[in-house]
Amino acid sequence: MNSTENLVRIAQLSCGAEYSGIQKEIDSAAKQVNAVIVYPEVDIKEIENIEEEFGLKVASADLKLMMSRAKSIVTGKVHVDAVFVATCFRCAEAAIVRSEVRRYIHEKTGIPVISYSFTERTTAGTLLTRMEALTTTARRKSLLARETQSGLTAGIDSGSTTTKAVVMKDNKIIGKGWVPTIKVLESADEAYNAALKEAGVKREDIQALGTTGYGRFLIGEHFKADLIQEEITVNSKGAVYLADKQKGPATVLDIGGMDNKAISVMDGIPGMFTMGGICAGASGRFLEMTAKRLGVEITELGALALKGSHKKVVMNSYCIVFGIQSLVNSLSAGSKPEDVAAAACHSVAEQLFEQQLQEIDVKEPVIMCGGTSLIEGLPRAVEELLKVKVIVPENAQLIGAVGAALLASGFIRG
């Protein structure tokens, strides 16, 4: 994030944020990405008529106000660069309006829009990556349109579980590093050195470096990176690049170690996206724990899952604690490890499907990436649920690092 970058005007369409005590957190997250929150003004008559015009009848007046504000953006009465749609978590009426308002703005204007359901525990930190992705999409359209990597660049993705690094030269990956994240800086050093070694180049030869992932700021500052960017835009770019699907629509799914991302992409640029997962039960962490309990390496879990059937084991990892409990119970009841492995993959895919994919438009091709996509049982479970072919590109675990190296090449001078 750079405070000298253009100020981005984000329209906030919300219900309940001020009464939940989190408006300050929203404002703070926006400020950190050099954005300002604005509230599109509407006439009271417009609020009274909006249900008929929008076609959705709701009981709460603040939701009518949300729809009216969306209309004033779509009709061009107010100019904004991005839209943040937020409502209370667990409010069914608001969830319907939130989803439709987001779709309406996205389809009618192409303005980047994100939605979020909050509780009183929502913090600026939770919102930061989303706000950063929103402003990046609004601000760096020309950089995000970049389709090829040029020169000698590197990318480091400091994830919650593993740190990945790549060195790229003239649109090809020439060096890779992939290590567990233990100490953020040391792990980044280790992964970067491994990539440099494989590429046969020195650190000072690198013309531009990009960082992404949870540790992006720390490592970005440490390595004096040219680009420090959140993983939504970077991963989208990396995914469509690796899958060679840069033009047209695509859906990028990344089940990470700590959270999941589902991104609806057009020409490599994120449109709608969701980021989250109610519990670690919907993340790679649950699969890691499953592998440990089954006594196999995480790298073997996917192949094991392909031999089993999820239908033979009842498992629900909505909560990681209950997920592990049902895993232990099923093993105690004599279930085969391969069926348990398949059930664990199915359960994680189901959480992704139920909690996140309902909120975005799933358009083919569906590209799965991140380390979990290499657990073969998982893409298969997603395929079964979505009834579409899922693409897992080569080097899928490196998408963040590849996206960062690709985008960083836009910073090469001369």
Next chain:
Amino acid sequence: MKIFIYPTNSLILSDLVARFGHEPLAIMQEISKKIKTGGLDSPPLNITPEDPKFGLKYAAVEVPSGVRGRMSLFDPLLTQAGAAIIVRDPVISFGCMGCARTNELVNFLIRAKKIPMLELDYPVSEEDAREFVFRISEFLKSLKPAEEKE
């Protein structure tokens, strides 16, 4: 007498109650207290994440935080109410708290208090409006004025 009004931010109802010598219990006074007391830590209403937790007095944790945050504002009004006027299906410009679930809960709680109460529909014609004001005035006249309560 302290009269709870619904919609709780209706200026017209608040004014009518005051004209008949009673004290309106309106949400504006609670918001005003929040804004005028101490620093403005959490603009615009100075509601902090602690307020929705206070709202747990009225609604469980699975109820949206926006409902619970609003309920924390309503608490003093519900507690103090000696009588109530509820206007059904008002237009937004008459007064509005934004959240239908909160409205339902507030209306339920005030009815459950078994205090003198007038419930009437929002008027849609001039004739209805006259009847509306008349009924409210008769109701207010039937209650003990605020100063006589002490």
